[in-house]
Amino acid sequence: MAVSTAQKKPTAKAPGPKDNVDAIRQGYYDRIGAYDMAPLWEVLKGLVVTEPKSVAAPKVWHYKDVRPLIAEAGELITAKEAERRVLVLENPALRGKSRATNTLFAGLQLIMPGEIAPAHRHSASAIRFVLDGEGAYTAVEGEKSIMKPGDFVITANWDAHDHGNTSDKPMVWLDVLDLPTVNFFESMFAEHLDDEAQTTGREDGDSMARYGSGVLPDGAVTFSKKTPIVNYTYERTRPILDRLKRAGDIDKRHGARVRYANPVTGGWALPTMGAHLALLPKGFEGENYRSTDGTIFVCVEGKGTTKLDDKTLEWSPNDVFVVPSWQRYAHNATEESVLFSISDRPVQEALGIWREGN
Numbered sequence: 001m002a003v004s005t006a007q008k009k010p011t012a013k014a015p016g017p018k019d020n021v022d023a024i025r026q027g028y029y030d031r032i033g034a035y036d037m038a039p040l041w042e043v044l045k046g047l048v049v050t051e052p053k054s055v056a057a058p059k060v061w062h063y064k065d066v067r068p069l070i071a072e073a074g075e076l077i078t079a080k081e082a083e084r085r086v087l088v089l090e091n092p093a094l095r096g097k098s099r100a101t102n103t104l105f106a107g108l109q110l111i112m113p114g115e116i117a118p119a120h121r122h123s124a125s126a127i128r129f130v131l132d133g134e135g136a137y138t139a140v141e142g143e144k145s146i147m148k149p150g151d152f153v154i155t156a157n158w159d160a161h162d163h164g165n166t167s168d169k170p171m172v173w174l175d176v177l178d179l180p181t182v183n184f185f186e187s188m189f190a191e192h193l194d195d196e197a198q199t200t201g202r203e204d205g206d207s208m209a210r211y212g213s214g215v216l217p218d219g220a221v222t223f224s225k226k227t228p229i230v231n232y233t234y235e236r237t238r239p240i241l242d243r244l245k246r247a248g249d250i251d252k253r254h255g256a257r258v259r260y261a262n263p264v265t266g267g268w269a270l271p272t273m274g275a276h277l278a279l280l281p282k283g284f285e286g287e288n289y290r291s292t293d294g295t296i297f298v299c300v301e302g303k304g305t306t307k308l309d310d311k312t313l314e315w316s317p318n319d320v321f322v323v324p325s326w327q328r329y330a331h332n333a334t335e336e337s338v339l340f341s342i343s344d345r346p347v348q349e350a351l352g353i354w355r356e357g358n
């Protein structure tokens with residue numbers, strides 16, 4: 001609600017012409033307020049800002065600090081009880097809102113050996129980026145995919161999914177979901193499925209073989225908004241970064257970088273979230289960059305820093321960090337490093353509001 005300065009700071013002196021104007025205006029605001037109306041001119045500057053000023057803060061979660069706390073959650077609650085045993089990565093400027101950036105949810109999910117996170121589906125899309133452990137699976141729409149560190153696994157909007165750990169070690173991965181975006185549009189639906197684990201009819205790697213090999217199943221649709229691929233394995237993507245590096249295809253801001261694509265359209269893997277994998281050669285000193293998509297990064301390999309205007313984030317393997325919208329940053333790698341990143345860029349591009357600069 002608009003409150004005039006005259007009301008906020010009452011003065012002792014006798015009312016002058018200025019105070020009178022303020023008082024008259026305030027009286028008017030109160031009267032229109034009774035009809036649920038408000039004067040735009042009191043709030044215009046905060047609505048139409050000259051450039052983005054993110055409500056989110058830069059932040060890094062160091063894996064060495066949080067790993068023991070994640071392990072503790074394994075003793076506190078079962079995956080079945082929790083449905084999803086996840087520690088939410090809350091942006092320090094947005095505590096209590098379950099978001100890492102203004103539009104994206106991020107969390108660290110733990111599955112202990114023998115556990116199943118039961119099947120469900122929802123209008124939010126999810127991605128998993130595997131940090132620790134090997135051999136648990138995610139089943140998505142009947143394809144069971146065994147996950148290894150660095151794998152990028154997609155659960156697109158309304159796809160049935162369950163997770164299970166048939167290995168003998170705990171598994172931890174980063175979940176990123178477009179929950180705040182879908183909830184902003186008030187378009188969330190969810191349902192539990194009767195079977196705890198889906199019956200899987202397709203082999204591991206099936207969707208990548210069918211859709212990611214330069215051929216397509218005859219008659220495949222060529223317009224889908226979501227990728228048909230379930231798991232973009234690290235084993236497959238990582239060597240491509242070396243090819244780019246050897247060929248000298250190194251962007252001065254991003255390093256040798258690939259974009260995870262929907263192979264049938266060439267577009268983003270999901271309509272709401274876009275992801276990249278980048279190699280920063282040892283000694284890389286990136287040029288300044290900024291863009292309107294607040295971004296969540298994961299250090300997969302190496303060691304380095306990301307310098308923002310008034311903060312430097314240090315990272316090493318499995319650290320997760322956030323660069324808010326339109327904040328200038330530059331990556332520096334003290335060792336050859338690999339960074340995964342994900343943001344809401346596809347949404348902004350679809351709306352025609354995405355911008356980048358330096």
Ligand code: GTQ
Pocket residue numbers: 084086106107109122126161175177
């Ligand atoms: O795995 O389905 O971190 O529904 C948050 C909500 C994971 C999941 C999360 C979810 C999931």
